[in-house]
Amino acid sequence: FALAKQHPEPAMFRHRDRLKPNYDAVIIGAGGHGLAAAYYLARDYGMTDIAVLEKGYLGGGNTGRNTTIIRSNYLTPEGVKFYDESLRLWQDLAQDFDLNLFYSTRGHFTLAHTDSAIRTMRWRAEVNKHFGIESELVEPDEIKKACPHMDLTCGGKAPVMGALYHAPGSIARHDAVAWGYGRGADRRGVEIHQQTEVLGIQVESGKVTGVQTTRGNISTPRVLCAVAGFTPRLLQMVGLRSPIYVHPLQAMVSEPMKPWLDPIVVSGSLHVYVSQTARGELVMGASLDPYELHSTRSTLDFVEGLAAHMLELFPFLSHVKVVRQWAGMADMTPDFAPIMGKTAIAGFYLDAGWGTWGFKATPVCGKTMAYTVASDRTHELITKFSLDRFKNYALVGEKGAASVGH
Ligand code: FAD
Ligand code: PYC
Numbered sequence: 001f002a003l004a005k006q007h008p009e010p011a012m013f014r015h016r017d018r019l020k021p022n023y024d025a026v027i028i029g030a031g032g033h034g035l036a037a038a039y040y041l042a043r044d045y046g047m048t049d050i051a052v053l054e055k056g057y058l059g060g061g062n063t064g065r066n067t068t069i070i071r072s073n074y075l076t077p078e079g080v081k082f083y084d085e086s087l088r089l090w091q092d093l094a095q096d097f098d099l100n101l102f103y104s105t106r107g108h109f110t111l112a113h114t115d116s117a118i119r120t121m122r123w124r125a126e127v128n129k130h131f132g133i134e135s136e137l138v139e140p141d142e143i144k145k146a147c148p149h150m151d152l153t154c155g156g157k158a159p160v161m162g163a164l165y166h167a168p169g170s171i172a173r174h175d176a177v178a179w180g181y182g183r184g185a186d187r188r189g190v191e192i193h194q195q196t197e198v199l200g201i202q203v204e205s206g207k208v209t210g211v212q213t214t215r216g217n218i219s220t221p222r223v224l225c226a227v228a229g230f231t232p233r234l235l236q237m238v239g240l241r242s243p244i245y246v247h248p249l250q251a252m253v254s255e256p257m258k259p260w261l262d263p264i265v266v267s268g269s270l271h272v273y274v275s276q277t278a279r280g281e282l283v284m285g286a287s288l289d290p291y292e293l294h295s296t297r298s299t300l301d302f303v304e305g306l307a308a309h310m311l312e313l314f315p316f317l318s319h320v321k322v323v324r325q326w327a328g329m330a331d332m333t334p335d336f337a338p339i340m341g342k343t344a345i346a347g348f349y350l351d352a353g354w355g356t357w358g359f360k361a362t363p364v365c366g367k368t369m370a371y372t373v374a375s376d377r378t379h380e381l382i383t384k385f386s387l388d389r390f391k392n393y394a395l396v397g398e399k400g401a402a403s404v405g406h
Helices: 002-006 032-045 077-097 115-130 140-146 174-187 228-238 300-313 362-375 380-385
Strands: 025-028 050-053 108-112 136-138 162-166 191-193 198-204 207-213 216-219 223-225 245-254 264-267 272-276 282-288 322-332 339-342 348-352
Touching: 025 032, 032 050, 032 174, 032 348, 032 362, 050 174, 077 115, 077 174, 077 362, 077 380, 108 115, 108 140, 115 136, 115 162, 140 162, 174 191, 174 362, 198 228, 223 228, 228 322, 228 348, 245 300, 264 300, 272 300, 282 300, 300 322, 339 362, 339 380, 348 362, 362 380
Parallel strands: 025 050, 025 223, 050 191, 108 264, 223 348
Antiparallel strands: 108 162, 136 162, 198 207, 207 216, 245 282, 245 322, 264 272, 272 282, 339 348
16 A cells, blocks of 8 residues: 555556657557557557557547547448447447446437438438438427427528437547546556657658657557548658548537537538537537638637527527637548558558547447557458548448538
8 A cells, every 4th residue: 555655556647758769559649549549459459569649638639629429320331330330339438448438328310401301311211220220210399309499490491301310329528538548558558658749650661660759769560640630741751642631620618507408419401510418518519611721720700600500499598608619620531431441551550531520430440440450451340441442433422421511
């Protein structure tokens, strides 16, 4: 006990003073995806000689900026199977970590305001049901029952005609997810180095051999790049190209209120999505900003536009205050599906193209990328997400299930 008092275990993860000159693997990016991969590499494959390098602070990228919607009601069979596995993994995560993730199953409504939106919702419902996922097209009266405060006429502008209802739709505490994976990896021996930026990646004869950082050079035969909005910059370092384009996605929260909104509500047409946290805040977001920009600034335009659309759905909120707003950098792909797996460079693995949809996939990305890095074989769940698909015209069209207006 006396020893434990002298050297107490840190509540979360250790601060490492020194980078070693070599590691079995380097993971660039301590967001949810990089940390989850580190966690499963250590837990499932016994690989612990790993450095996770983070230029800022752990979870400070899109992981700590997202609106935490978790669902598997996608459009393509590849997407549905992949996100469904993630939803399964989410169920045991808090227990695995021994950490409260505030995972809360709420049900998820995607509102349809036009005939064509109804058709897309029906299509998604049918694909989902085919794979055993709970999704159905519901009538306005069912929406009203679950969400009595909603004005289904939307001020007469775009009345709600129906919705895709997905019962497993959930939210969780995003920071806790990053901390849980980080703590679990750290306790197994993985080193997490914050304030350590990767400036260059060494490739010799088509193979990765190391990385240059702001704190010195490291030799390694394996590099996993999980840097979301920074992917184009990192790919430049190894001479690879991708069709990723980066747009800001903004969000905001209200002051806390008594609980009144159980489900998650999304309207692509009104450019609104909203859920209420355990603390009572409304977490709200809109569409991508329409311009390409590598920045996390947030704008007055965004708040005004989103507030106006929120009031079309929930007019009674007119006196509620907005307390915070922010932006993340969304790494968008042309087909709205991720880019995952091996690349043309031996030992260089990519987890990117997560745009506006990657938080829910954190567990399954960690699992499948850990498998891919440990075995140097592409996990079967991610074969369709390879970078090569753009060269081979084998896109995985998920735009109809993206939730956020674009
Ligand atoms: P990040 O969390 O961004 O981590 C990447 C890390 O890499 C960063 O911490 C960065 O600092 C670091 N890095 C970059 N370059 C370097 C370098 N050179 N050296 C070292 N480190 C580096 N998804 C959902 O599923 N549901 C949602 O409701 C949802 N809402 C969203 C709302 C907003 C406003 C935004 C912006 C995104 C949303 N997303 C959502 C998407 C989701 O947030 C991301 O897809 C996901 O968090 C990506 O996680 P990541 O670990 O790959 O990236
Ligand atoms: O993927 O469900 C989602 C989502 C909602 C808002 C941003 N992403």
